[in-house]
Amino acid sequence: EIVLTQSPATLSLSPGERATLSCRASQNVNTYLAWYQQKPGQGPRLLIYDASTRATGVPARFSGSGSGTDFTLTINSLEPEDFAVYYCQQRSDWLTFGGGTKVEIK
Amino acid sequence: QLQLQESGPGLVKPSETLSLTCTVSGGSVSRGSYYWTWIRQPPGKRLEWIGYKYYSGASNYNSYLKSRVTISVDTSENQFSLKLTSVTAADTAVYYCARMRGYDWYFDVWGRGTPVTVSS
Numbered sequence: 001e002i003v004l005t006q007s008p009a010t011l012s013l014s015p016g017e018r019a020t021l022s023c024r025a026s027q028n029v030n031t032y033l034a035w036y037q038q039k040p041g042q043g044p045r046l047l048i049y050d051a052s053t054r055a056t057g058v059p060a061r062f063s064g065s066g067s068g069t070d071f072t073l074t075i076n077s078l079e080p081e082d083f084a085v086y087y088c089q090q091r092s093d094w095l096t097f098g099g100g101t102k103v104e105i106k
Numbered sequence: 107q108l109q110l111q112e113s114g115p116g117l118v119k120p121s122e123t124l125s126l127t128c129t130v131s132g133g134s135v136s137r138g139s140y141y142w143t144w145i146r147q148p149p150g151k152r153l154e155w156i157g158y159k160y161y162s163g164a165s166n167y168n169s170y171l172k173s174r175v176t177i178s179v180d181t182s183e184n185q186f187s188l189k190l191t192s193v194t195a196a197d198t199a200v201y202y203c204a205r206m207r208g209y210d211w212y213f214d215v216w217g218r219g220t221p222v223t224v225s226s
Contacts, residue, residue, distance in 0.1 A: 034212045043110075043202050043216025044153075055214065087153060091211040094168075097153035 002027050004088050004098035012106040019075040021101045023088035028068050032092040035064055035073045038100075039084045047086075048073065078103070108133035110203050110217035118197075118224050124190040128203030128217060135184050136161045141206040142179055142186040143213065146199040154199075158206055159186060193224045 003026040013019055023033065031051035036044035046055045048064035051071060061076040075082055083105050088098040114126035128142070135142060141158040148154070157167035159177040167175045171190070179186045190197060201222055205215040 036213075041218060043204065043218050044213070045216070046212060046214050049210065049212045089153075089212070095155040095211060097155075099152045 002029060002090055002093050002096050004090055004096055006086075006088060006098035006101045008101060009099070010102045010104060012104050013078055014106045015078050015080055017078055019073075019078055019082070019103055021073040021075075021086055021103075023066075023071040023073070023098050025069045025071070025090055025092075027093070029090040029092035031067045032090055033064075033066070033071050034089045034091070035062075036087045036089065037082075037084050038087065044087060075103070080105075108205065108215050110205065110215060112201060112203050112217045112220040114201075114220060114222070116221055116223060118193055118222060119226050120194055120224055121192055124188070124193050124197060124222060124224070126188045126201055126203075126220065126222070128186050128188075130184045130186070134181075135179050135186060136181050139208045141208050142177070143204045143206045144177060144188045145202045145204055145213070147202070147219075148196070148199040151199075153202075156188065156190075160208070195224050198222065198224045 005024045007022045033051045035048040038044040047058050052064045063074045065072050085100045085102045087100050109131045111129045118124045143158040144156040157177050159165040161179045174191045176189045200219040202219045203217045204213040
């Protein structure tokens with residue numbers, strides 16, 4: 001099973017700052033990686049797929065990069081609605097998720 | 107806009123069967139290229155894919171749960187369901203239904219989730 005390790009567990013930032021989230025895979029997943037955003041009381045929302053493609057309706061301040069085992073989700077200029085938990089997911093070998101990064105208001 | 111809504115008992119006794127239903131609105135479970143999926147998140151743990159079912163029959167399950175899981179699709183009711191047998195406390199989790207894109211295996215629509223506790 002491919003294990004996805006996300007870091008940091010918690011990121012404390014202010015609105016307007018840039019957030020950089022990391023997802024590391026235990027094996028090569030090529031670019032078969034997605035990022036999701038989850039807010040309290042809601043299911044996750046697909047943000048990025050295939051490592052760098054924004055899903056429909058996702059603002060341009062969200063961007064993804066990486067390939068192989070190291071991936072990054074960047075949120076430029078955090079908006080109040082961006083404070084949430086973010087998960088990565090791989091589909092290279094079955095389907096597994098990372099443990100999540102919580103982006104909280106500093 | 108497609109929406110998914112989970113429903114079912116919030117409390118199940120150990121050794122019994124957990125049964126949940128996901129009602130689909132704003133779209134059809136019979137639409138091609140999509141798989142109907144269940145995912146869960148135990149308290150303090152990561153999201154775990156349970157399995158998927160295509161409306162016309164194909165299915166696949168997480169190997170850790172395969173012997174206990176059945177996912178079915180009811181096209182007449184526009185719903186899909188999860189049955190998990192012989193539950194234990196380890197099955198306590200928030201259960202999500204989701205739509206998975208068949209062409210790339212990413213989840214593009216999710217329900218809000220429903221908590222299920224296994225306890226006597």
